[in-house]
Amino acid sequence: MRIFVNKMIYNMMRYIKAIVIFSCVLIMGCHNKLPKEKYNQFTFSKSHTYENDSLKIHLKNPLMSPVRIHLESSHDNIQEVFQGLNPIILDQNADTTLYFSISEHFEDDIRYQIFLGSHKKEIQQSKIELPFPKGKTYNIIQGNNTNHTHNTDYSRYAIDFNLSVNDTISSVSDGFVVGVIEDYKYGGKGPEWRSYGNFITVYDSESGVFYQYVHLTHKGSFVAVGDKISAGQPIGLSGETGQTDTPHLHFNSLVPVEGKDKMISIPVEFVEGYKGIELKKNDIVKK
Numbered sequence: 292m293r294i295f296v297n298k299m300i301y302n303m304m305r306y307i308k309a310i311v312i313f314s315c316v317l318i319m320g321c322h323n324k325l326p327k328e329k330y331n332q333f334t335f336s337k338s339h340t341y342e343n344d345s346l347k348i349h350l351k352n353p354l355m356s357p358v359r360i361h362l363e364s365s366h367d368n369i370q371e372v373f374q375g376l377n378p379i380i381l382d383q384n385a386d387t388t389l390y391f392s393i394s395e396h397f398e399d400d401i402r403y404q405i406f407l408g409s410h411k412k413e414i415q416q417s418k419i420e421l422p423f424p425k426g427k428t429y430n431i432i433q434g435n436n437t438n439h440t441h442n443t444d445y446s447r448y449a450i451d452f453n454l455s456v457n458d459t460i461s462s463v464s465d466g467f468v469v470g471v472i473e474d475y476k477y478g479g480k481g482p483e484w485r486s487y488g489n490f491i492t493v494y495d496s497e498s499g500v501f502y503q504y505v506h507l508t509h510k511g512s513f514v515a516v517g518d519k520i521s522a523g524q525p526i527g528l529s530g531e532t533g534q535t536d537t538p539h540l541h542f543n544s545l546v547p548v549e550g551k552d553k554m555i556s557i558p559v560e561f562v563e564g565y566k567g568i569e570l571k572k573n574d575i576v577k578k
Contacts, residue, residue, distance in 0.1 A: 332470030335405045351386035355467035356494035357409035363402040380409045408547030412499040418562045419463035421578045428577040434570045448556040449543040454529035456538045462524045466495040473512040480536040488533020505541035
């Protein structure tokens with residue numbers, strides 16, 4: 292009888308464990324559905340009016356960095372004019388008004404695409420700090436030019452540090468915050484998650500380089516677009532949002548180059564004595 296009862300208890304425990312595992316998988320599956328809403332890292336002021344055969348477009352850059360603007364239209368003659376203007380470069384906090392004479396019937400189909408930076412800006416790169424507070428030590432989980440995800444022009448010189456969820460991220464340089472997304476909650480391994488990560492973009496006006504801090508936790512930004520920040524200043528909390536299956540900080544340095552929506556990753560060197568191109572998986576870095 293004792294053996295029979297023990298066997299019953301054992302089978303019951305296995306059954307309960309299976310239910311718990313299934314429930315966890317089910318819950319995680321619900322959590323890992325792609326978000327329905329997509330967020331932008333900054334807002335941009337743009338408007339246009341058409342009256343008496345005249346099209347007026349007003350553009351205002353609210354950011355503390357240059358931007359490149361591409362205008363598009365399905366009207367062939369208007370698109371031809373736009374192509375001759377694109378990209379329109381606006382300096383920080385600058386605005387402009389464009390006027391076009393249009394004699395044919397005009398349909399309201401103008402589309403705006405706004406990208407950070409100016410490819411005409413001369414880059415004067417300098418050494419930067421490691422992207423976490425002093426006294427901290429972290430491992431590298433992915434270095435430069437690797438076959439996992441750091442193998443495109445946009446990500447070639449990115450570095451992944453093994454920060455845990457809610458570990459503090461600090462700015463590598465002085466600069467201005469030009470982009471913040473912090474409303475996503477989850478992440479996933481597949482490339483379909485690439486556009487759903489939280490991040491902060493900082494522009495160093497002295498060097499002309501944009502620095503991005505990616506995979507922040509939900510509501511994990513300490514800063515807002517327009518803030519002026521200093522090297523070493525805490526700016527957010529690390530997390531596991533976007534395309535990732537492990538918590539970490541994806542750090543990337545970017546400069547704009549000629550071409551639509553074109554920014555490329557560039558190598559960095561840290562004041563603590565590390566060269567980004569030399570850092571490999573499992574290397575230890577200390578600030």
